[in-house]
Amino acid sequence: MTTLTEDKIQSILSNVIDENTGKDLVSSDNIKNISVDDEIVNVELLLKYPAANFHEELKGVVEEALSKEGVNYSNISINSKIPSHETQGVEALPGVKNIIAVASGKGGVGKSTTAVNLALALKSEGANVAILDADIYGPSQPRMLGVKDLRPQESEGGNMKPVMAHGLQSMSIGFLVDEASPMVWRGPMVTQALEQLLKNTEWEDVDYMIIDMPPGTGDTQLTLSQKIPVSGAVIVTTPQDIALIDAQKGLAMFEKVNIPILGIVENMSIHICSKCGHAEEIFGHGGGKDMAVDSKTxxxxxxxxxxxxRTDVDEGTPSVAKDPDSQVTDMYQEIARKVAGILSLKNESVGAFPKITIE
Known part of the structure; x- marks a missing residue:
């Protein structure tokens, strides 16, 4: 075995690929410290995204890489520190580090279900998470979170406190109006309502805010791109051709307003019969993956x-909250880690200058 040095260990780690970012641990700047004490190699990783359920697996990958290069004894520690990332140039929202928009080109693809489970999955990985229901005409998050009968409390500053649900900070127009009351509003009223929900809520130390977007590319989406600091967007689609066409429009819209696309989720990908185990691709096969390749995302x-x-969100206990050890929860957690991992590669926000008062 060659003499162990910090440079040698760093060279080994430069070949260890983090599956959540697609990058090696060195180039993604996740190495906090390396030290060699006699024959013991100490590696301290500081990930820029939450990955509590992935630590042991990553630790094993690092130990195996070191062992193959003749390192017999190693001590690997892994922690996370989530920074703020650059947005499209809009002023930061107080109390919120990163905003991720979950969008679709059309309704009925399971976007809201994906959004709430993604938020819960990020929380299960160790992040402080909020969810904003931006669908003014058809808010669904209050029911999905099981808090449809709650109302926001007023803060000391006269703003609203977010409604807590399954450990998430949440806000929706659905908390302020009766569930059965239609929102018969024109575009300007909708955009104003969205701004007020965001800016008149006292968010507290949020690492990631998930915004459940309405379908389409209308007023709400335009307001989001012009007045809300968005770190990235996730596109939800089904493999069906008609859904993919509309999803492509949504993706193109975010690109035009300089909001990074973090990736594509293919929902309703396959159905497995609970009685006989037969697998059937009801909405087609591989459309979301093909779209990602074509769009270079x-x-x-x-x-x-x-x-x-479906039944879990109808009952107000989304799958990740109801059954944290299920296979479906594992899927949502894997997607959540990839979303946060890909975002961690973006430039960090330098922050605003402090206010200076001269007396």
Whole structure:
């Protein structure tokens, strides 16, 4: 075995690929410290995204890489520190580090279900998470979170406190109006309502805010791109051709307003019969993955068409919250880590200058 040095260890780690970022640990700047004490190699990793359920697996990958190069004894520690990332040039939202828009080109593809489970999955990985329901005409998050009968409390500053649900900070127009009341509003009223929900809520130390977008490319999406600091967008689609066409429009819209696309989620990818185990691709096969390749973006993962996923949100206990050890939860957590990992590669926000008062 060659003499162990910090440079030698760093060279080994430069060949260890983090599956959540697609980059090696060195170039993605996740190495905090390396030290060699006699024959013991100490490596301290500081990830820029939450990955509590991935630490042991990553630790094993690092130990194996070191062992192959003749390192017999190693001590690997892994922690996370989530920074703020650059947005499209809009002023930061107080109390919120990163905003991720979850969007689709059309309704009915499971975008809201994906959004709430993605938020819960990020929380399970160790992040402080909020979810904003931006669908003014058809808010669904209050029911999905099981808090449709709650109302926001007023803060000391006269703003609203977010409604807590399953450990998430949440806000929706659905908390302020009756569930059965239609929102018969024109575009300007909708955009004003969205701004007020965002800016008149006292968010507290949020690492990631998930915004559940309405379908399409209308007023709400335009407001989001012009007035809300968005770190990145996730596109949800099904493999069906008509859904992919509309999803492509949504993706193109975000690109035009300089909001990075973090990747594509293919929902309702496959159905497995609970009685006989027969697998059937009801909406087609591989459309989301093909779209990601064509658009030169990331394919984040595929989710099944499964009865429990639908009934869980109808009951107010999304799958990740209801059954944290299920296979479906593992899928959502894997997607969440990829979303956060890909975002971690973006430039960090330098922050605003402090206010200076001269007396």
């Amino acid at each position: 990331n394919f984040l993962g595929a989710l099944p068409l499964q009865l429990d996923i």
